[in-house]
Amino acid sequence: MQRLDELKLPHLAMEDQGFAEDPLPHFAAARAQHPWLATCAFGHVVHQYDAIKDLLYLDHSLIGAYTDVVDIMGARDTSWGRFQQESMLGSTGETHARMRRVLAPAFTPQQAKKHRPLMREVIAKQLDEWVPKGAFDFEEFASYFPISVMCSLIGASPTVIPAIKSSLEAFGMSMSMDREILPQLVKAMDVLDAFVQDLVAQRLKARKPAGEEDLLEILVSTLDDGGLSERELYDVLIFLFVAGYDTSKNALTLAMDSLIRQPALYQRCATSLDYCRKVIEESFRFLTTSTIARTVTKDIVYRDVLIPEGSLLFFTVNVAGRDPTAIADPDSFDPDREQAKKHIAFGQGVHICLGQFIARAQIEEGLHQIAQRMRNPRRTGPSSWRPFFGVSGLRGLPIAFDPAAALEEVG
Ligand code: HEM
Numbered sequence: 045m046q047r048l049d050e051l052k053l054p055h056l057a058m059e060d061q062g063f064a065e066d067p068l069p070h071f072a073a074a075r076a077q078h079p080w081l082a083t084c085a086f087g088h089v090v091h092q093y094d095a096i097k098d099l100l101y102l103d104h105s106l107i108g109a110y111t112d113v114v115d116i117m118g119a120r121d122t123s124w125g126r127f128q129q130e131s132m133l134g135s136t137g138e139t140h141a142r143m144r145r146v147l148a149p150a151f152t153p154q155q156a157k158k159h160r161p162l163m164r165e166v167i168a169k170q171l172d173e174w175v176p177k178g179a180f181d182f183e184e185f186a187s188y189f190p191i192s193v194m195c196s197l198i199g200a201s202p203t204v205i206p207a208i209k210s211s212l213e214a215f216g217m218s219m220s221m222d223r224e225i226l227p228q229l230v231k232a233m234d235v236l237d238a239f240v241q242d243l244v245a246q247r248l249k250a251r252k253p254a255g256e257e258d259l260l261e262i263l264v265s266t267l268d269d270g271g272l273s274e275r276e277l278y279d280v281l282i283f284l285f286v287a288g289y290d291t292s293k294n295a296l297t298l299a300m301d302s303l304i305r306q307p308a309l310y311q312r313c314a315t316s317l318d319y320c321r322k323v324i325e326e327s328f329r330f331l332t333t334s335t336i337a338r339t340v341t342k343d344i345v346y347r348d349v350l351i352p353e354g355s356l357l358f359f360t361v362n363v364a365g366r367d368p369t370a371i372a373d374p375d376s377f378d379p380d381r382e383q384a385k386k387h388i389a390f391g392q393g394v395h396i397c398l399g400q401f402i403a404r405a406q407i408e409e410g411l412h413q414i415a416q417r418m419r420n421p422r423r424t425g426p427s428s429w430r431p432f433f434g435v436s437g438l439r440g441l442p443i444a445f446d447p448a449a450a451l452e453e454v455g
Pocket of ligand 1: 108132283285287288289291295333336390392394395396398400402403
């Protein structure tokens with residue numbers, strides 16, 4: 045058996061802009077030197093699909109690397125630093141299990157299904173406003189969509205959107221490991237905190253009656269039975285906005301980028317919501333948004349390597365679907381592919397994405413209507429890339445298209 049730090053490993057410069065622009069050749073080169081491990085500027089990278097899956101299940105030996113990230117950012121004793129360490133992803137053991145237990149009823153597939161009509165209404169309204177332009181930055185368009193849906197789900201007025209959007213944008217860079225953005229992160233935290241505290245105060249004054257509960261009512265009712273403390277409720281609400289914002293926006297933008305290059309698939313999305321589901325699942329495999337960071341809390345032995353307590357590990361779930369050792373023909377985008385190994389875009393283990401059914405529902409509903417209303421989309425300019433660490437994706441997707449009316453829904 046060898047210790048992690050005794051291995052001769054390839055290095056992945058994941059913090060470089062050039063890496064973010066075109067990461068796959070770097071992973072291919074790394075794989076040629078070691079099948080599942082590499083080093084990066086802040087620790088080690090687990091990059092092979094099966095190794096990511098196996099190791100992320102070892103929750104008893106891992107913790108969300110938020111203390112490490114807060115230290116890398118020099119953010120101890122800031123409001124953002126506190127939030128990172130105490131949020132769901134940073135918590136562990138019984139505290140985390142209690143939060144999941146309390147929140148689970150609001151995030152089932154059935155609840156997500158119940159929200160679909162509201163999601164449809166929100167996206168239709170946004171399309172009515174944007175489609176007549178005939179050309180815009182799709183990423184900018186997509187950025188309004190998850191906030192508008194979340195505001196509707198929790199009964200917040202859409203007038204708050206401009207104020208919280210820039211804070212969510214700043215939060216999207218939380219895990220980019222760039223110390224210079226700390227003042228923006230602290231300011232964003234304070235804006236979002238004031239917003240959710242006000243939201244909860246308003247709701248406590250005017251509760252929704254039984255039978256009319258929305259997502260906020262379900263969450264606020266956790267205060268009544270002591271499920272969550274007030275501070276935990278505020279943090280959960282902030283976290284839901286933060287966790288759902290740039291992930292959903294970037295995922296929809298990446299899907300659109302793939303579809304622009306495959307017009308026949310895009311056209312099918314206009315006529316079939318079920319096909320949109322397949323396209324979105326394939327898009328989650330093809331290229332998605334998140335890298336996952338964990339600190340090892342107990343020595344792990346895996347494939348004859350000792351990974352000692354204290355190691356900082358990054359799991360590249362965003363590119364794991366392109367791993368040729370796990371996925372056949374990984375570079376072809378094929379929504380009809382038979383796939384034994386499912387994508388891991390939503391993570392694994394106890395922290396697997398709580399909002400995954402809401403995320404899927406809103407992106408599927410969004411794509412179905414977008415494909416109807418924005419015909420023949422084509423790129424009108426280049427994109428750049430967001431940092432690879434944290435939540436990655438395209439920065440900008442300028443497009444033009446032929447505006448169209450929605451199709452009549454059959455059945
Ligand atoms: C395409 C959209 C999304 C993607 C790709 C995504 C991805 C992820 C991933 C990879 C994790 C695990 C992180 C880790 O283990 O460190 C996660 C956790 C989480 N996500 Fe999502 N997410 C998305 C949308 C959403 C939405 C819309 C919500 C809320 C409505 C949400 C709420 C959460 C929460 C609360 C957690 C933490 C769960 C826990 O710690 O137990 N996510 N997400």
